[in-house]
Amino acid sequence: MVNRETQKIPLFPLSTVLFPGGTIPLQIFEDRYHSMVQDCLDTDSKFGIVLIKEGQEVGGNAVPHKVGTLAKITKIRKLSQNRLYLTAVGETRFNIIELIQNKTYLEGLVEIHSPSTEEDIEEQSLKEAKTAASRHLKAIVSMNGGWVKKVQTPLPTDPDQLSFFLAQLIQGSNKVRQAILEETSIEKRIEICLFHLLTESKSICSTLNIDLLFKFSRN
Numbered sequence: 001m002v003n004r005e006t007q008k009i010p011l012f013p014l015s016t017v018l019f020p021g022g023t024i025p026l027q028i029f030e031d032r033y034h035s036m037v038q039d040c041l042d043t044d045s046k047f048g049i050v051l052i053k054e055g056q057e058v059g060g061n062a063v064p065h066k067v068g069t070l071a072k073i074t075k076i077r078k079l080s081q082n083r084l085y086l087t088a089v090g091e092t093r094f095n096i097i098e099l100i101q102n103k104t105y106l107e108g109l110v111e112i113h114s115p116s117t118e119e120d121i122e123e124q125s126l127k128e129a130k131t132a133a134s135r136h137l138k139a140i141v142s143m144n145g146g147w148v149k150k151v152q153t154p155l156p157t158d159p160d161q162l163s164f165f166l167a168q169l170i171q172g173s174n175k176v177r178q179a180i181l182e183e184t185s186i187e188k189r190i191e192i193c194l195f196h197l198l199t200e201s202k203s204i205c206s207t208l209n210i211d212l213l214f215k216f217s218r219n
Contacts, residue, residue: 005114006097009070010036010047011106013062017177018049018069018090019164020115021156028084032104037073037084046072048094048108051178061106066096067182070112090164093181115160119186129166129190130155132197136169159186166193171200 012033018024028037040047048068055062071088079085094110101107133155156162167180170193183189 005112006109007112008100008107008109009045009094010040011064011068011096011099011108012036012047012049012071013052013055013064013106014049015052015174016049017051017174017181018071018088019167019177019181020069020090020092021161021164022069022090022168023074024049024071024088024090026086026088027079028086029082034082034084035103036105037076037086040073041076046070046091047088048096048110049088049090050096051174061101064096064099064106065178065182067093067178068096068110069093069181115158119159121159121187121190125187125190125194126159126162129162129194132194133166133169136197136200159190163189163193166190166197169193170196172196 012026016024028034036047039045047070049071050064050068052062053065069090070092071090073086073088075087077085092115093113095113096108096110098109099106100109156165163186167177167189170177170180176196180189180192183192
């Protein structure tokens with residue numbers, strides 16, 4: 001059974017999807033988000049990052065998707081022209097129950113999800129997922145000019161954390177990434193990620209083979 005608690009949080013609609021465990025850099029320059037960040041710092045609170053469903057990131061009121069990720073500010077630095085550069089880390093998912101517009105920035109009454117520990121995942125599925133992740137990381141390193149025998153990135157052992165780690169590796173569209181974020185079954189989430197990782201890895205390997213062919217066939 002998934003435990004959920006309800007609370008009101010600031011919302012930051014963006015043209016990207018943040019997964020639990022993921023890190024996102026943000027540059028703040030709008031007054032409303034300056035206020036939001038300051039409120040979070042003053043109260044040691046967190047804010048929600050949500051993918052925009054309708055509208056734009058800058059100016060106006062964007063309509064977000066209903067599922068987002070609670071984020072915590074880990075670093076902040078002041079830049080020129082009244083801008084802030086901050087880094088935030090995704091912690092857990094939430095569902096928006098109600099949008100609230102009493103402040104200059106958007107807020108939401110949300111249900112915070114606590115990761116489920118009761119879902120049993122087949123050991124074979126976890127093994128396949130970890131293998132796919134390692135191969136994908138190796139392919140990405142090779143794509144960027146490096147050659148490695150073994151990728152040393154430690155993989156999460158917790159199935160829920162592993163599923164979101166896999167999701168972060170996927171270079172797919174926001175539609176695909178949002179669908180993964182909204183998936184409540186850990187096993188199904190891993191299955192979806194595995195499909196996209198294998199597809200992307202094949203594409204990367206094909207590109208590498210073509211590059212090598214041209215490199216060694218030149219006169």
